[in-house]
Amino acid sequence: MNCGVYVTALNSKTLTGFQTLLGLRCIPAIIAVLCAVALCSCNKAEDRFIEDEVVVNEDENRNKERAYQNQWTYAQMQEHYLWEEYMPDSASVNFTNSPTAFFDKLIYKGDRFSWIERNTDYSGNLLYDRFGVETVAYLLPAGGKVYRTALVLPHSPAKAAGLRRGDWFIMANPNGDSMEIETGTIDGTSFMPAKKISLSTSETAYTDAVMLDTIYQLNDQTIGYLVYNSFHDEMIDFTYPYRTELMDIFGNFRAQGITDLIIDLRYNRGGYVSIKELICGLILPDEYMGEIAGYQAYNKTQAAKLLEETGNEEVIRYFPKKSVVENNNVALSQTYFIITGRTASASESLIYSLAPCINVVTVGSTSTGKNVGSYTLKDRHYEWQLQPVTFYFYNREHTAVPETGIVPDFPVNENNIGIWYELGDTRELLLSVALEQITGDIQLRSAAGYSNLLLTPTMDDEREQRRKVEGLIKK
Numbered sequence: 001m002n003c004g005v006y007v008t009a010l011n012s013k014t015l016t017g018f019q020t021l022l023g024l025r026c027i028p029a030i031i032a033v034l035c036a037v038a039l040c041s042c043n044k045a046e047d048r049f050i051e052d053e054v055v056v057n058e059d060e061n062r063n064k065e066r067a068y069q070n071q072w073t074y075a076q077m078q079e080h081y082l083w084e085e086y087m088p089d090s091a092s093v094n095f096t097n098s099p100t101a102f103f104d105k106l107i108y109k110g111d112r113f114s115w116i117e118r119n120t121d122y123s124g125n126l127l128y129d130r131f132g133v134e135t136v137a138y139l140l141p142a143g144g145k146v147y148r149t150a151l152v153l154p155h156s157p158a159k160a161a162g163l164r165r166g167d168w169f170i171m172a173n174p175n176g177d178s179m180e181i182e183t184g185t186i187d188g189t190s191f192m193p194a195k196k197i198s199l200s201t202s203e204t205a206y207t208d209a210v211m212l213d214t215i216y217q218l219n220d221q222t223i224g225y226l227v228y229n230s231f232h233d234e235m236i237d238f239t240y241p242y243r244t245e246l247m248d249i250f251g252n253f254r255a256q257g258i259t260d261l262i263i264d265l266r267y268n269r270g271g272y273v274s275i276k277e278l279i280c281g282l283i284l285p286d287e288y289m290g291e292i293a294g295y296q297a298y299n300k301t302q303a304a305k306l307l308e309e310t311g312n313e314e315v316i317r318y319f320p321k322k323s324v325v326e327n328n329n330v331a332l333s334q335t336y337f338i339i340t341g342r343t344a345s346a347s348e349s350l351i352y353s354l355a356p357c358i359n360v361v362t363v364g365s366t367s368t369g370k371n372v373g374s375y376t377l378k379d380r381h382y383e384w385q386l387q388p389v390t391f392y393f394y395n396r397e398h399t400a401v402p403e404t405g406i407v408p409d410f411p412v413n414e415n416n417i418g419i420w421y422e423l424g425d426t427r428e429l430l431l432s433v434a435l436e437q438i439t440g441d442i443q444l445r446s447a448a449g450y451s452n453l454l455l456t457p458t459m460d461d462e463r464e465q466r467r468k469v470e471g472l473i474k475k
Contacts, residue, residue: 284354
């Protein structure tokens with residue numbers, strides 16, 4: 001859900017209260033700066049990644065600059081943060097802390113998803129956003145990590161360099177726009193290097209939303225398969241490419257008369273709620289078109305504003321009307337989803353939004369458990385922008401995704417096997433299990449020849465994850 005395109009300017013009442021709380025003297029110039037809060041706009045590359053290491057300007061004005069930034073941060077969090085009531089009193093926090101340390105002091109202890117980042121076109125996750133490769137990291141007994149290529153985006157430097165799903169590598173020399181990796185093989189618990197590959201890019205992101213779409217004819221059943229990597233969208237209109245791409249795919253599924261549908265969300269960490277609702281519309285029967293899809297609930301301040309403006313304390317979300325999806329909806333009564341621990345936010349919401357309407361079947365491992373969303377808070381006068389959790393998402397039955405994640409109906413862990421087939425190959429483990437549930441045919445999986453992997457997979461530190469993870473982007 002994350003990200004929105006608006007933020008209200010600080011009003012005089014907020015400023016006055018803030019001055020009183022802080023015991024600070026706000027000269028007119030400072031008041032002018034604080035009042036000049038521009039409308040927030042969502043970073044076009046969507047959720048960004050933040051490094052643990054932050055370079056801080058240590059000149060003589062450091063404390064003053066930090067105080068201005070942190071005053072603004074505190075006021076914005078008071079206004080928009082979902083768990084505002086758990087924030088510490090302004091008298092108990094140090095306004096000369098670094099922006100990241102200050103922000104961390106404001107965060108509710110149960111909040112796994114809020115973050116702060118520089119208000120610039122930050123380059124994002126080095127591997128994914130710069131080079132277009134999704135990985136799973138494994139611990140080596142001798143120390144360090146080895147990476148396994150999970151997904152390579154079609155139009156990326158990683159693809160051009162010849163990386164394929166299942167390749168193993170270590171990072172040799174990461175350096176912004178270029179990086180050297182060393183590929184090799186796994187022998188038991190050891191990495192055996194083979195050759196070095198150089199990756200380079202002049203772009204900042206590779207945003208292929210659709211990784212693969214295809215149709216299988218198995219046992220007199222016509223099965224549509226879509227690998228969807230991120231919920232990309234823009235606030236333009238319904239002819240935007242990310243939308244027309246999906247419309248064309250589902251239009252073809254419908255024209256080919258698919259009897260079953262598998263949507264692979266194993267590496268999809270979220271994106272725009274608007275595109276999530278479109279996908280719902282492309283799956284659902286006509287009777288749900290234009291009906292309530294779910295609700296977004298905010299903090300008390302925002303709920304009061306909504307009540308005054310709309311008569312409701314929550315934002316009501318709707319499935320698209322029939323005129324939006326035209327005749328491209330496949331109108332199925334059941335859909336299969338492939339999920340993993342990296343399936344989050346909009347992906348989880350897609351499943352939960354459909355669940356009251358049709359039967360959903362999940363295959364894989366337990367998802368992230370992100371039932372909250374956010375929108376960006378930024379102002380050109382301040383170096384840091386905020387992405388705090390700002391709302392809960394509920395489906396039409398007012399049920400939220402469990403914080404412990406969606407437990408799959410058919411649990412299977414791909415990270416513990418030695419052989420990874422390409423996505424879309426019917427021998428690929430998670431796909432073969434889904435196909436087995438549809439067709440009753442276990443031959444695909446039994447013939448694949450899987451072996452156990454001796455290495456232990458590890459999830460990267462949360463601040464090292466793609467920030468596309470972090471949520472439904474509100475549009």
